[in-house]
Amino acid sequence: MESLGSRIKQLRLRAKLNKAALARKVGVSDVTVSYWESGAIKQIGHERLVALAGALECSLATLLEGDASPALLPLCHEGPLPWQQPQQAAFQLPPYLPLAVQWQQACFIVTPAPKNSFPPLKEGELGLLGPTREFHQPGHYVVENGQRFDMQYLEQPPQTDAIRAILLGRWQPSAAP
Numbered sequence: 438m439e440s441l442g443s444r445i446k447q448l449r450l451r452a453k454l455n456k457a458a459l460a461r462k463v464g465v466s467d468v469t470v471s472y473w474e475s476g477a478i479k480q481i482g483h484e485r486l487v488a489l490a491g492a493l494e495c496s497l498a499t500l501l502e503g504d505a506s507p508a509l510l511p512l513c514h515e516g517p518l519p520w521q522q523p524q525q526a527a528f529q530l531p532p533y534l535p536l537a538v539q540w541q542q543a544c545f546i547v548t549p550a551p552k553n554s555f556p557p558l559k560e561g562e563l564g565l566l567g568p569t570r571e572f573h574q575p576g577h578y579v580v581e582n583g584q585r586f587d588m589q590y591l592e593q594p595p596q597t598d599a600i601r602a603i604l605l606g607r608w609q610p611s612a613a614p
Contacts, residue, residue, distance in 0.1 A: 439503055442476040448493040448500065449474075462492035483563075483608055497563075498546060511550035512564070514585050518601055520545050520568050530565075536605050538574060540567050544605060555579075555588040558607055565606040570598060577604035 439447075449459050449470075456474075460467040463485065472478040481489070490497045510519035520543075530540055544567045549555045557577060558564045566579065572594035579602040580589045586601065594600075 440476055441479075441481070441501070442474045444500060444503060445470075445489065445493075446474040448495055452493050454492070459489075459492055463488045510545055510547045511553075512547040512555055512558075512566075512579075512586075513550045513553050514587065518568070518579070518586065519547055519566075520602075530605075536565075538567070538576065538603060538605055540605055542567060542569075544568075558588060558604070559609075563608040564604055566602040567605050568602050570600050572600060573603055578602065579604070 449456070452459075454462070456467040456470040460470045463470075465485070469478065473481060486497060486500060490500045493500065510522075512519060530536070530544060544565055547558075547564050547566050548562065549558055549560055551560075554560075555564075572578075572591060575592045576590070577588050578591050578600050579586055580591075580595065580599045581601055582599065588604065591600075
């Protein structure tokens with residue numbers, strides 16, 4: 438599996454940028470870029486990742502998972518759910534990703550679409566959803582209410598067959614170092 442550092446270097450070369458040029462675009466030193474590429478710095482905050490993706494002219498998903506990565510899908514209150522839309526490729530979770538729920542099925546990376554609110558998932562945050570119609574354990578679920586989808590915290594199975602997905606993980610933008 439390709440590391441994040443090697444993807445940063447590969448994407449930097451593809452964008453025809455040297456380390457100093459990339460550093461200026463992201464707002465860090467060229468030494469920091471060297472540390473990212475070598476793997477000496479393994480944790481990169483969400484805001485820096487977004488800035489890196491912009492500077493490298495690629496999607497955040499491509500930066501994190503490579504060219505074969507799944508697309509970041511908008512989550513809306515109305516219309517089909519992201520995994521019900523044509524040509525949306527699911528992916529399997531890497532085994533090293535710590536989650537509260539053991540998940541062996543396909544999942545999708547989503548973010549609230551503009552003008553859509555899915556507490557606790559806020560605008561700009563990424564969520565990992567596992568499509569399901571079953572209650573697995575207490576947690577946040579995408580629930581269908583008539584023609585509308587909302588995210589609700591469920592402590593026990595609902596009385597109706599309204600569950601459409603479970604929130605497996607969420608990533609919030611972090612403060613810049």
